[in-house]
Amino acid sequence: MAQSHATNACVTKHLLVADPPPWRPAPLMTGQGTINTAAELAYNRGASCAYPNSDNPKRALMTQDELKEAVAAAAIEEIRPLLGSEVIIGVGTGSTADRFIDRLAALRDDFKAAVASSEATAKRLKSHGIDVVEMNFAGTVPVYVDGADEINPRLEMIKGGGAALTREKIVAACAQRFVCIADASKRVDVLGDFPLPVEVIPMARSYVARELVKLGATPVYREGVVTDNGNQILDCYEFMIEDPVAMEARINAIVGVVTNGLFAARGADVLLLGGPQGVERFEKAPA
Ligand SMILES: O=C[C@H](O)[C@H](O)[C@H](O)COP(=O)(O)O
Structure with a gap:
């Protein structure tokens, strides 16, 4: 089943993703009929990538920054119906989330407060006059908006590029709904x-690295980085993950691991x- 609606910033297409949710064959319904846009998504990484601009044909390309702005604007429309004077929302971390925070400033009188997923996000929220409360105070949040480093057709993600x-x-665990905002890269x-x-x-870093090697990863210590929790980061290279749910649990079971960046x-x-x-909208099929 599919539906469509327009936002101020862009056309947002609604797609209910089947299980297993296919990227390519799933048709998108628009006012003009059915098209298969997912197959045409460019797959580039890095700030220099650019995409055709369907909103403004005179400017043929959209930069990655413009795509981040577009998804941030779409996220505002996504959460707007959920807001209210007693509502506390969850807010993520990173360059895409930052654009969402900047747009959220205009709505600061329409909700009570935010829970921040990092010190950097808390600082940015406060700079816009948005109240920040602890997760323990909020208990649960109706919605959490955040970016991702990778996302697959099942809406499983790798996150943590920003530690x-x-x-x-x-925050995701305490959220009734997780809205991921991402550019096509x-x-x-x-x-x-x-x-x-x-x-x-920190004292488990070498042990955990050896255990990760046994799982097939090439762990690299992210030197000079201390997380908001006072811990360290190992980045696992050369590690394609066929079963994200199983691998997330397996890595989390290693003594000394706080958590890993699989959100599966x-x-x-x-x-x-x-x-x-x-901006295309994909929704996870109900279990
Ligand atoms: O630790 C950082 C977070 O997981 C970010 O959400 C993720 O790295 C994506 O960041 P960005 O929007 O800057 O690509």
């Missing part, structure tokens, strides 16, 4: 091209993906 994975996972069929971050207790047991519920056709 915020543990607090992000806590984040979309993959199999997770693992992006090195998987693992947050470790609790993936996203909604993906707002910025690509050549504007």
Whole structure:
């Protein structure tokens, strides 16, 4: 079943993803009929990538920054119906989430407060006059908006490129709905091209690294980085992940691991993906 609606910033297409959710064959319904836009998504990484601009044909290309702005705008429309004077929302970390925070400022009188998934996000929220409260105070949040480093067709993700994975996972666990915002460079069929971050207790770093090697990864210490929780990060290279749910649990079972950047047991519920056709909306099929 599919539906469509328009936002101020872009056309947002709604797609209910089947299980297993296919990227390519799934048709998108638009006012003009059915098209198969997912097959046309460019797959590039890096700030220099550009995409056809369907909103403004005179400007043929959209930069990655413009795509991030577009998905941030779409996320505002996504959460707007959920807001209210007693509502506390969850807010993620990273360059895409930052754009969402900047747009959220205009709505600061429409909700009570936010829970931040990092110190950096808390600082940015406060700079806009948005109240920030602890997760323990909020209890649960109706919605959590955050970016991702990779996302697959099941809306499972790798996160933690900015070292915020543990607090992000806590907020995600407490959220009734996880809305992922990402540009098309984040979309993959199999997770693992992006090195998987693992947050470790410092004294366990070498032990955890040896255990990760046994799992087939090539762990690299992210030198000079201390997480908001006072811990360290190992990034797992050359580690394609065929079964994200199983691997997430397996890595988390290693003594000394705080958590890893696989968001599979609790993936996203909604993906707002910025690509050549504007922002596409993918929704996880109910279990
Ligand atoms: O630790 C950082 C977070 O997981 C970010 O959400 C993730 O790295 C994506 O960040 P960005 O939107 O900057 O690509």
